[in-house]
Amino acid sequence: MPTADIAGRDPSVQGLVSGVSRAVVATPLPETQVDRSPVTLAEPHGPEGGEAGTTGSIFRIIGRVFIENKLAVVGVVILVLVFLFCFAGPFIYHTDQLSIILRPISGPGSCGGGRVNIGPACPLGVDDQGFDVLGRLMVAGQSDLEVGLAAAFVATFIGVVWGAVAGFIGGVVDSVMMRIVDVLLSIPILLLLIVIATMFSPGKDQLILIIGGLAWLTPARLVRGETLSLRTREYVQAVRVMGGRGHRIVLRHIIPNAVGTIVVNATFQVADAILTLAALSFLKLGLHYPQTDWGDMLTDGATYASEGYWWLIVPAGSFIVMTVVAFNFIGDALRDSLEVRLQRR
């Protein structure tokens, strides 16, 4: 499924991805799932006994996931480096990313000569608008990460509310709400995004809302499924007997218990949102000057593909792939451990 799939990845296909990475994990580490006692022992306040190790706050469980799963560690390391590169990098490596100067493109190590406001040595060369490519990667990455995280938050928020309400109320309301989700799922989202981008030429904030506003379908389905099973549990019935109202049950009891599913999906949402933004920018419908992102850089590079200016293509492409893969690694690890553990509880 084409990344294309760019927007809205449906659960069946997410399963595929996780299957893939899990099989990769299986080679070096056949028993990743097994509780490793050294990890539990290393924690001073850790509860004793195998099964009891699955309790504790969500953050503790997540922390343990990362120690146990090698690919998740790789993902986190990549992400930390990418974040540092994008947000701390510009403080060390000063470049001018505002003034466009039309000049010949020059390759790595050369700044094209005679310019004061350009970066120190231009290790990745200069693009067609006279921007230092290394510095541009940092600025572009900031937008990608910001939009990715914020759009994932928007999508998760809408999806959780929609799914929890549909699942909790049930009946006709549920049917209608989920049919709406079905309808939206069978629309090619990229085409809809093109329509929206044509009409409104959105800025960064609007893009966050648009991308998030079209990506909430998968979390809505997942949370609705969780809610259907959670609302029959004894503790929910107990709250109801004690006079707890619907909104209290949903907010205080159902959503906190579905948080594993929500967190896992939110991680994939970030990866998807970054891909969607990159695809939109690649079509020149995303961010515009002075803002930029990796997809925008890639489309500039594609213009010059025939000249062999690889430094305009390869770095931006690698950053997109690296970041997306890192988020997917983390999401897979979270799903493998968190959801299994929560189910076991």
Place this chain on the structure above:
Amino acid sequence: MIGYIIRRVFQSILVIFGVLVITFGLYQLLGPEALARSILQTSKASQAQVNEIIKEYGFNLPFYDQLWKEVVNYAHGDFGRSPTSNQFVLAQIQVALPRSLVLVGSSLVVAIVVALPLGVFQTVRRNKPSDYTLTAMAFTFYALPDFVLGVVLLMLFEDHYHIFTPISQSETPWQIAANWRQITLPVLTLSATSVAAFSRYARSSMMDAITEDYVRTALAKGAGQARMLFRHAFRNAMLPIITLIGLSLPAIAGGAVITEVVFNYPGMGLLAVQGADNNDVQLVVGTTIIATLLTVVGSLLADVLYAVADPRIRYRSV
């Protein structure tokens, strides 16, 4: 069976109506004035001209009146005239659509022809190095966005090594499809992710199938490995692939847009993006609605085909 098809057709009509309402609703958000200016395609148009257009196109009518008018127009194949090229949108779509169908169709064929044997091969060699290698490759291709893959392929094999040539803008879709130097890279780009996803699915589906009772029975009755794989396991395991194809159609449609832009392939996607570049709302809305319609019909066909191929689905849903 009939009931199932009727329900699915009804659902598809609902989807298409939903898309119409969404695109048209967005369109309306622009307001009558901006709509008229998008038709005139100039910011210098006088107020009188704008008012005339608003009146002519009925932009000041209530939402449902305009929606109904638009539905009637679309049903008659009238998607309006694109102000930038001054051609009828439908005429432009008629030229672009066969090209896109050739691209998407051949990519789907390639994806199926490559992915299903891969899945069987991985099942035979399960948990061996070749299985892991193919799994790792599938994972890589799945994670590779098609615009990155496409641009890199373009740079390497078309512009650097000159193995492939750019897409001709004037040849018929059949001429393009018959010329491997033109069609290979776009098809490769568009099918890469599908190959990865389908082969993963084929593998897990085959792995499930070979543990089934009927496979054990076949082996017990003396069927050989090949007969067991292809006569018993494969045919059962591959049925759900039909549904998977139906489910991935919206994504493939999106992928086709990207692929067409990367390779300058003059299909529907390129048309829509060019329309978007020129702020040509008519063209973008027209292409989107036709592309969505075809995607929905494709998914519907896949579902009906699945019900025809698998009696269990048919009987359950009657």
